Amino acid sequence: MGIFSKTCEYAVRAVFFIAQRTADGSRVGIKEIAVNIDSPEHFLAKILQDLSRRGIIQSVKGPNGGFYLDAQSLARPLSDVIEAVDGGGIFRDCGLGLKECSSKNPCPLHHDFLDVRNRLQNMLESITIGQFNEDLNLGIVVLKK
Amino acid sequence: MGIFSKTCEYAVRAVFFIAQRTADGSRVGIKEIAVNIDSPEHFLAKILQDLSRRGIIQSVKGPNGGFYLDAQSLARPLSDVIEAVDGGGIFRDCGLGLKECSSKNPCPLHHDFLDVRNRLQNMLESITIGQFNEDLNLGIVVLKK
DNA sequence: ACAATAAAAGATATTTATATCTTTTATTGT
DNA sequence: ACAATAAAAGATATAAATATCTTTTATTGT
Ligand code: FES
Ligand code: FES
Numbered sequence: 001m002g003i004f005s006k007t008c009e010y011a012v013r014a015v016f017f018i019a020q021r022t023a024d025g026s027r028v029g030i031k032e033i034a035v036n037i038d039s040p041e042h043f044l045a046k047i048l049q050d051l052s053r054r055g056i057i058q059s060v061k062g063p064n065g066g067f068y069l070d071a072q073s074l075a076r077p078l079s080d081v082i083e084a085v086d087g088g089g090i091f092r093d094c095g096l097g098l099k100e101c102s103s104k105n106p107c108p109l110h111h112d113f114l115d116v117r118n119r120l121q122n123m124l125e126s127i128t129i130g131q132f133n134e135d136l137n138l139g140i141v142v143l144k145k
Numbered sequence: 146m147g148i149f150s151k152t153c154e155y156a157v158r159a160v161f162f163i164a165q166r167t168a169d170g171s172r173v174g175i176k177e178i179a180v181n182i183d184s185p186e187h188f189l190a191k192i193l194q195d196l197s198r199r200g201i202i203q204s205v206k207g208p209n210g211g212f213y214l215d216a217q218s219l220a221r222p223l224s225d226v227i228e229a230v231d232g233g234g235i236f237r238d239c240g241l242g243l244k245e246c247s248s249k250n251p252c253p254l255h256h257d258f259l260d261v262r263n264r265l266q267n268m269l270e271s272i273t274i275g276q277f278n279e280d281l282n283l284g285i286v287v288l289k290k
Numbered sequence: 291a292c293a294a295t296a297a298a299a300g301a302t303a304t305t306t307a308t309a310t311c312t313t314t315t316a317t318t319g320t
Numbered sequence: 321a322c323a324a325t326a327a328a329a330g331a332t333a334t335a336a337a338t339a340t341c342t343t344t345t346a347t348t349g350t
Contacts, residue, residue, distance in 0.1 A: 002238045003148060003258075006338070009242030016253055029296065043339050049298060062347030063295045093147045097154030099290060108161055108277040108286045112268045113148075116261065123257045132253040141253045145244060151308070174326065188309050194328060207317025208325045 003120075008085040011047050013037040013143045015081055018057060018067050019074055019129050020136040027059075027066030038144040047085065054084050074130030082124055091121045148265075153230040156192050158182040158288045160226055163202060163212050164219055164274050165281040172204075172211030183289040192230065199229050219275030227269055236266045 002009070017037050021028040030048065034041035048067055051057045056076065059067045082090065094101035095113035103110065135141045147154070162182050166173040175193065179186035193212055197204045201221065204212045227235065239246035240258035248255065280286045 001146075001150075001337095002234060002242065003240050003261075004242075005146075006242060009240075012254075013241055013252075027296095031296095040339055042341070045297075046299095046339090052297085059297060060347070061295080061297045061345070063349070065296050065347065067297085089147060095148050095154075096158055096288075097147065097149075097151060098287070105287050105290065106285075107158075107288065108280065109157075109272070110286070112272070116148075116265050116268065119264065120261050123261065127254070127257070135253065140251075141255070142243070142250050143241075143252065145250065146307095172326095176326095185309055187311070190327075191309090191329095197327085204327060205317075206315070206325080206327045208319070210317065210326050212327085 003090065004082065005086050007043075007047055008082060010037065010039040010044050011051060011081055011085045012078065013039065014044060014048060015051070015057060015069075015078075015129050016132055016136065017143050019069050020133045022066075022068035023130075023133050025068075027064065027068045029066040033067065036144060051081070051084060056080055056084055069129065074128065076129050077125045078127040078129060079121065079124035081129070091117055148235065149227065150231050152188075152192055153227060155182065155184040155189050156196060156226055156230045157223065159184070159189060159193060160196070160202060160214075160223075160274050161277055161281065162288050164214050165278045167211075167213035168275075168278050170213075172209065172213045174211040178212065181289060196226070196229060201225060201229055214274065219273065221274050222270045223272045223274060224266065224269035226274070236262055 004012070014033050014037055017033055018028055021032075030045050031041060033039075033048075034044050037044075048057060048059070052059045052067070057067055057073060058070055059065070079091075082088075092101065094107055095109055095117075096107040098105075098107050101107075101110065101113075107113075132141055136143070149157070159178050159182055162178055163173055166177075175190050176186060178184075178193075179189050182189075193202060193204070196202045197212070202212055202218060203215055204210070224236075227233075237246065239252055240254055240262075241252040243250075243252050246252075246255065246258075252258075277286055281288070
C-alpha cells in the first residue's frame with residue numbers, strides 16, 4: 001500500500017471524477033464512476049455513501065440521480081477527504097509508531113517526519129477538489145491506468 | 146496505519162535498538178528487544194529473521210547469541226530497511242493508486258507527490274542505522290512510549 | 291397509483307496484515 | 321557427549337482491509 005489506504009485512493013479519484021463530470025450541474029452514477037476510475041463498484045459505493053453522509057459529496061436517488069458536488073464541496077480542500085476516509089493519522093502520528101508523537105519524547109526520526117508530514121498536509125490543504133476539472137477535461141491529468 | 150506498515154515500524158525501531166545495544170560488540174536477544182521497543186515478541190522475531198536472511202542485520206544462535214550489527218550494517222541507509230520490509234512502493238508508486246506513476250500519464254497529484262516522495266526518500270537514504278546511538282544513550286530520542 | 295431508476299443499507303465473503311504458539315536447528319560451556 | 325541457550329522455522333490464529341451480493345428506500349416520470 002502507498003501513503004493512503006486503497007479505500008482512500010479510490011475516494012480521491014472518485015471525488016475528482018465526480019467534480020469533473022458534474023461541473024455542469026448533472027449527476028453521475030456509481031457504475032460510471034467505478035468504470036472510469038478503475039475501482040470495484042460495490043466497494044466504491046460504500047465509500048461514497050460514507051462521504052455523502054459526511055456531507056463531503058452530494059447524492060440523489062432515483063432516475064437522473066447520482067453523485068455530484070455543490071459549490072461548497074468543490075471548494076473543499078482535498079485534506080477533508082483524506083481525513084474522512086483514513087483519519088488524520090497521516091498528518092499527526094509518529095512515523096515509527098510511537099503512541100505519542102511529541103517533540104518532548106521524540107523518536108529518532110521525529111524532526112524529519114514532522115517536516116515531511118507538514119509538507120504533505122500543507123499540500124493537501126491547499127488543493128481543492130474542483131481545481132483539476134480543466135486539466136482532466138484536457139487530458140493533462142488522468143484518473144485511471 | 147501511518148506512512149509505513151506496522152511491521153516496518155517495528156523493524157526500524159528494532160534496528161535502532163540493536164544498533165545502540167550492540168555498539169560494544171555484544172548481542173541482544175529477541176525478548177529484550179521486544180520489551181524495549183514495545184512490540185509483540187514472536188511477530189518481531191519473524192521480522193528480524195527476515196532482515197537477518199537478507200543480511201541487513203546479523204544474528205547468532207545459542208548461548209550469548211542474539212542480534213547485532215556489524216560495521217557495514219551500521220552504515221547502511223535506513224531506506225534499506227524500508228525497502229526490505231515494505232518494498233520501495235512508498236518511494237515510487239502513484240499516491241492515488243494508478244498502476245503506473247509517470248510524468249507521461251500523471252494523476253492530478255503527481256507533481257506534488259513526486260516532491261513529497263523524493264524528500265522522504267532522500268531523508269531515508271541519508272540517515273544511517275547507527276547514527277542515533279548516541280542520542281539514544283543520552284535519552285534525547287526514544288524508541289517506545 | 292405505478293413502474294423504473296439509482297443510491298442506501300445490510301449481510302457476507304475474501305484477502306492481507308498482524309500476532310501467537312510449537313518444534314527444530316545451531317552454538318556454547320561443561 | 322551433554323545440557324542449556326537462543327534464533328530459525330513451521331504451523332495456526334486473529335483482526336483488519338478489501339470486495340461482493342442482496343434487499344431496501346427515495347425519487348422520478350408516466
Ligand atoms: S515521535 Fe516519531 S515522528 Fe514524532
Ligand atoms: S501518477 Fe500519481 S503520483 Fe505519479
